Amino acid sequence: MADAALAPKAEAEAGRTLVTPEGVALNLRLAMAGQRLSAFLLDMLIMFGSMIALTLVLVIGAGSIGDEAGAEMAAVLWLLGFFFIRNGYFILLELSPRAATFGKRLIGLRVVARNGGQLTADAVIARNLMRELELFLPLSFLAMEAAESGVESAAWILGLIWAGIFFCFPFFNKDRLRVGDVLAGTWVIHAPQRSLSVDLLAGQAEAPPGFTEEQLSAYGILELQTLEQVLRTANPQAIATVATTIRGKISAPDEGDDAEFLQAYYSALRIRLERGLLLGQRRSDKHSS
Amino acid sequence: MSKAAVQFRQARETEWRRLEALLATLEKKSPRALSDEDLMELPILYRSALSSLSVARETSLDLNLITYLEGLCARAYFFVYGVRTSARARLVQFFRDDWRNAVRSLWRETIVSLLLIAFGSLVGYMLVLKDPAWFASFVPSELASGRDFSASTASLRATLYDTGGSEWLEAFAAFLFTHNSQVAIMCFALGFAFGLPTTMLLVYNGLMLGAFVALFNSHGLGTELAGWLLIHGTTEIFAIALAGAAGIKMGWAVVFPGEETRLAAATSAGRTAATAMAGVVLMLLVAGLLEGVGRQTITSDVARYGIGLGMLTIWLAYYYVPRRSRRG
Numbered sequence: 002m003a004d005a006a007l008a009p010k011a012e013a014e015a016g017r018t019l020v021t022p023e024g025v026a027l028n029l030r031l032a033m034a035g036q037r038l039s040a041f042l043l044d045m046l047i048m049f050g051s052m053i054a055l056t057l058v059l060v061i062g063a064g065s066i067g068d069e070a071g072a073e074m075a076a077v078l079w080l081l082g083f084f085f086i087r088n089g090y091f092i093l094l095e096l097s098p099r100a101a102t103f104g105k106r107l108i109g110l111r112v113v114a115r116n117g118g119q120l121t122a123d124a125v126i127a128r129n130l131m132r133e134l135e136l137f138l139p140l141s142f143l144a145m146e147a148a149e150s151g152v153e154s155a156a157w158i159l160g161l162i163w164a165g166i167f168f169c170f171p172f173f174n175k176d177r178l179r180v181g182d183v184l185a186g187t188w189v190i191h192a193p194q195r196s197l198s199v200d201l202l203a204g205q206a207e208a209p210p211g212f213t214e215e216q217l218s219a220y221g222i223l224e225l226q227t228l229e230q231v232l233r234t235a236n237p238q239a240i241a242t243v244a245t246t247i248r249g250k251i252s253a254p255d256e257g258d259d260a261e262f263l264q265a266y267y268s269a270l271r272i273r274l275e276r277g278l279l280l281g282q283r284r285s286d287k288h289s290s
Numbered sequence: 291m292s293k294a295a296v297q298f299r300q301a302r303e304t305e306w307r308r309l310e311a312l313l314a315t316l317e318k319k320s321p322r323a324l325s326d327e328d329l330m331e332l333p334i335l336y337r338s339a340l341s342s343l344s345v346a347r348e349t350s351l352d353l354n355l356i357t358y359l360e361g362l363c364a365r366a367y368f369f370v371y372g373v374r375t376s377a378r379a380r381l382v383q384f385f386r387d388d389w390r391n392a393v394r395s396l397w398r399e400t401i402v403s404l405l406l407i408a409f410g411s412l413v414g415y416m417l418v419l420k421d422p423a424w425f426a427s428f429v430p431s432e433l434a435s436g437r438d439f440s441a442s443t444a445s446l447r448a449t450l451y452d453t454g455g456s457e458w459l460e461a462f463a464a465f466l467f468t469h470n471s472q473v474a475i476m477c478f479a480l481g482f483a484f485g486l487p488t489t490m491l492l493v494y495n496g497l498m499l500g501a502f503v504a505l506f507n508s509h510g511l512g513t514e515l516a517g518w519l520l521i522h523g524t525t526e527i528f529a530i531a532l533a534g535a536a537g538i539k540m541g542w543a544v545v546f547p548g549e550e551t552r553l554a555a556a557t558s559a560g561r562t563a564a565t566a567m568a569g570v571v572l573m574l575l576v577a578g579l580l581e582g583v584g585r586q587t588i589t590s591d592v593a594r595y596g597i598g599l600g601m602l603t604i605w606l607a608y609y610y611v612p613r614r615s616r617r618g
Contacts, residue, residue: 138480184556
C-alpha cells in the first residue's frame with residue numbers, strides 16, 4: 002500500500018481535518034506534489050490528444066467538402082475548438098459532481114473548497130484561469146528564446162525566473178496551494194476509492210489460546226495495524242520477516258507456519274486492545290503504557 | 291472482537307454498500323441518474339455512515355474498515371453539502387445577477403483601468419504627433435501592416451473601408467475572439483503579481499490606440515477612424531478595461547488585504563474577479579463578431595457610430611442602471 006509507505010512526518014504534514022456540521026471530524030489528505038504533477042501531465046496528454054484529433058477530423062472534413070466555405074467552416078471550428086479545449090477542459094470537468102479532471106480521477110484526486118463548503122463555479126473558474134500565469138507565461142518565455150535569439154538574454158532570464166516563481170509556488174507553502182488555489186479558496190485532496198475487505202477476525206469473539214498476558218502487552222495499535230496490512234497484502238517474504246521479528250520480541254517458539262502464527266497473534270492482540278478501548282485505554286504504540 | 295462488534299458490522303454493512311453504489315452512480319453520471327427516492331435516501335445513508343464511523347473509531351481497530359468509512363463519508367459529504375443547482379438555474383443566476391454584481395463591485399478598479407488606457411492614449415497621441423518616429427516603437431510592424439507615416443492618405447482611408455474580400459469573415463471573427471480572450475485572461479492573471487503587469491498592459495494598449503489616432507488624424511481621417519474603432523471598440527475596450535480591473539482588484543487584495551487575512555482577501559477578490567472574467571469573455575465574443583463581421587460589411591460611418599454607441603449604452607445599462615431589489 003502506497004499510503005502505508007509514507008513517512009509519519011509526511012503523513013502528518015498532509016493530513017487535514019474537516020469537521021462536518023454533524024460534528025464528526027473527517028480526515029482528509031492533501032495530494033502530494035508528485036500526484037498533482039502526474040495528474041496534470043495526464044490532463045495535458047488528453048488535451049493535446051483531443052487537439053490533434055480535432056485538427057485531423059477538421060482537415061479530413063474540409064478536404065472532403067473541398068470548397069472554400071468548407072475550409073472556412075473548418076477554420077472557425079478549429080479556432081473555437083482550441084480555445085474551448087484550452088480554457089474549458091479543466092473548468093467543465095472540475096464543475097462536474099466528481100470535481101476532478103480525468104487525470105485527477107485516475108490518480109484519485111479531487112478539488113475541494115478549503116472551508117469545506119460548496120465548490121462554486123467562480124472558484125473553479127478562478128483556479129483555472131490562473132494557469133495562464135503559472136504555466137503558459139513560463140512556457141511563452143521559453144518559446145520566446147527558442148523563436149528568436151534577439152531577446153536580450155538578461156531580460157529573458159529575469160522574465161523566466163519571475164514566471165518560474167508562480168510555477169514553483171506550490172512547493173513553498175504548507176498547503177501546497179497553486180496561485181490559482183490561493184485565489185479560489187480551494188485545495189486538492191487525495192481521496193481514492195477504497196474497498197471494504199473482509200474482517201481479519203472473521204467473527205471470532207474469543208482470543209485464540211496460547212499467548213500469555215505478557216506476550217500480548219508487547220505491542221500497541223500502530224503495530225497491530227501494521228501487522229494487519231502485512232496480513233492483507235500476504236506477501237510471503239514480508240510475512241516470514243515479520244513473524245521472525247515478533248517471535249523474537251515475545252520469545253515464542255518457532256513452530257513453522259508463519260501465516261497461521263501471525264493470524265493467531267493478530268486476533269489475540271486485537272481482541273485485547275479492543276477490549277482496552279471499551280475501558281477507555283487507547284495504547285497507541287509499543288512505547289506508550 | 292466482542293459479539294456487539296460483529297453485529298455492528300453485519301447490521302450496517304448493507305447500508306454502506308448501498309451508499310457506495312449511489313455515490314458511484316452520482317460520480318459517473320449526474321444527479322438526474324438517481325430516482326427521487328434514492329436522492330432522499332442519500333443524506334440518511336450519509337448520516338448513518340458518519341455515525342458508523344464514530345462508533346468504529348471508538349471500538350474497532352480494523353484499519354481497513356476505518357479508512358473505508360473515512361473515504362465513504364468524505365465522498366458522501368461533498369455531495370450532501372455541495373449544494374448543487376441545475377446547470378440551467380446556474381446560468382440564469384449568472385446572467386441575471388452574478389455577472390452584473392461582479393462587474394459592479396469592480397467599479398473603482400474599472401475607473402482606474404479606463405484612466406490608465408486614456409492616459410496611455412494621450413501620451414501615445416502627443417508623442418507621435420511631436421515625433422512620428424515614436425509610432426514604430428508603439429505599434430509592432432506586423433500589427434501596423436503598412437499603416438504608418440510613409441503611407442498615403444488614400445491608402446490609409448482604404449484600410450478603414452476595406453471589406454477584406456469578405457469571404458473569411460467568420461474565421462476572422464473567431465480568431466479575434468479567441469486571441470483577445472486569451473490576452474484578457476492573461477491580463478487578469480497577471481494581476482496576481484501585485485497588479486503591476488496589468489497596469490502596464492493597459493497603458494501599452496492605450497499607447498497603441500493613441501498612436502493610431504495620431505496617425506490617422508494627421509491625415510484628416512479622425513472621424514472616419516473613430517467610426518472604425520467605435521463599432522467594436524466600445525465593447526472591446528470596455529471588456530479589456532474590465533479584465534484589467536479584475537486583475538487590479540486581485541493585486542490590490544494581495545498587497546492591501548485590509549482587515550481580512552491576506553489569504554481570505556485574495557480568495558474573495560479572486561472569486562469575484564473570476565465571475566467578471568467569464569463576462570469579459572462573453573463581451574469579447576460580441577466584440578469579435580462586431581469587428582470581424584460587422585466592421586467588414588458595414589462601411590457607413592453613421593451606422594458604425596450608431597452600433598458602437600448603442601452597444602455601449604446596452605452594456606452600461608445592464609451593469610450600472612439600478613434595479614428594484616427583489617424580495618427574499
